[in-house]
Amino acid sequence: MLTRDIPSSAEPLPMIGVGTYRGFDVAPGDPAYQALPEVLSELFKAGGTVVDSSPMYGRAEQTTGELLAIHRPRSPAFLATKVWTRGAQAGIAQMEASFRLLQTDRIDLMQIHNLLDWKAHLPTLRQWKEQGRIRYIGITHYTPSAYDEVEAVIKAEPLDFLQINYALDDRAVESRLLPLCRDRGVAVICNRPFGGGELLGRLRGKPLPGWAGEVQASSWAQLALKFLIAHPAVTCAIPGTGNPKYMKENATAAQGPLLTDAQRQQLIALVG
Template sequence: MTDSRLFTRRRLLTLAAGASAALAFDFAAAGVNPPSTAAPAISGNGNKGDRKMLTRNIPSSGEALPMIGVGTYRGFDVAPGSDEYKLLPKVLDELFAAGGTLIDSSPMYGRAEQSTGELLSIHEPRSPAFLATKVWTRGKQEGIAQMEDSFRLLQTERIDLMQIHNLLDWKTHLPTLRGWKEQGRIRYIGITHYTSSAYDEVEAVLKAEKLDFLQINYALDDRAVESRVLPLCRERGVAVICNRPFGGGGLLGRLRGQPLPGWAGEVQANSWAQLALKFLISHPAVTCAIPGTGNPRYMKENAAAAVGPLLTDAQRQQLIALVG
């Protein structure tokens, strides 16, 4: 290890002072790959009182993935030494201690990839993070250069999931991703989008290409994905990551002040945020939701949404009726 890297680690450890050093990791065993038309298997019994984060199998491999992760948009795009940056080690502590692993980033998120790489580098041994990022540019060589930069910023030799962001120049990037997957540099490949206006194109790509993941917008008040995209993902054996799980921010504001349903305690939900996330991960096509935050308290609250029983169809319909 070079002197400059040692200096970086010492500086980061100083910035992270006060963050807990002990992490409780939970590695769920990978299950058997289910048929594409069946709901991917869930690990954890989901019983009341169970404190273990639920996982759902990735259809293409059978690997179990914890059902709540974290998005790094805005929350991780902060300067080292700032008050916001000093909170981030604890955000990751809360994610990992709860049994979560997925950290989603992108080159378009400012400093987020670099912050993620710096923070993960201070954990000894290396954290169990499932690293997901994106390529978001045109041209083969430009895409390769951008993805190589992501490896450097994330300080890793392998990225778990590389996604073609917003389908930008996807036909050009997909052969590169497939080649890197064969080489073991990336483990899974996928596409992303965040608006219903793109669903026709998303569906066309899912039908034409074999992919491991789709990242798409889905929230209690943004359910257009339910009609065709989610059923198609189940049919094609594609894992689904939910972005914008709180509907862009307005959902929780509208629910704030309303009493929780009487059955909330039965599913171990103590807040509207937890119910909104449980609504998503209770859908059989959804593999993981990635609420973004740079706040340890919110991370802990969000992670707890994947603990205990999932929602019944009747409970999901009650929540839909509340938001209209």
């Protein structure tokens, strides 16, 4: 799998991971739960490592912890999760719960979700980073009306990561946030990489561009992911799935050549 360096450390990060929203919010005994070990195996087999979760995703953190604890050989996961509550002490309690549920003593990336009470949480994150409990600090958001605040925080605070929605049909971050992250040395994780869910439906049935084979893409999902990771500011995309077939397809998008600017522009024209 292709990698891109995390700017703050130069650590290479595989460019496709998995998001656990919905797909991992299941319990043992549920048929959907039985497919999840293979989802992770397909990710790791392809060379991916990033597994992104959150306390807001129901049982997803606990499920992730359970599956990684039994994974053999030892899981190479780059674990990312979030804090989303008000007050420093409430944030500490929520993050301690994440450590327990994920069954780990170190979380690779802790993110302040939607910037909720970020000034209260950031000192804890910085302290825990110094102590080695977390390796990277980030923020997330998904609402364009908050992009001005996101921009201000990135300019004011040294951060390692921004997780933000970016898709072929949702490109609002291209004008200011992506260039800013590149200038400030902030890694970018793309969530909702298939937009609001309608993108693939709109493309389904249309013929793939004639050059798709040249970039080793055999589906619109792969082209949509290739569109994202070709942007020089993007570090990783995290499509969510609980289906091993889709995980394998998604992971394969980070193989082969990156799209050229001309190919990216052709995809933009196709979605209007």
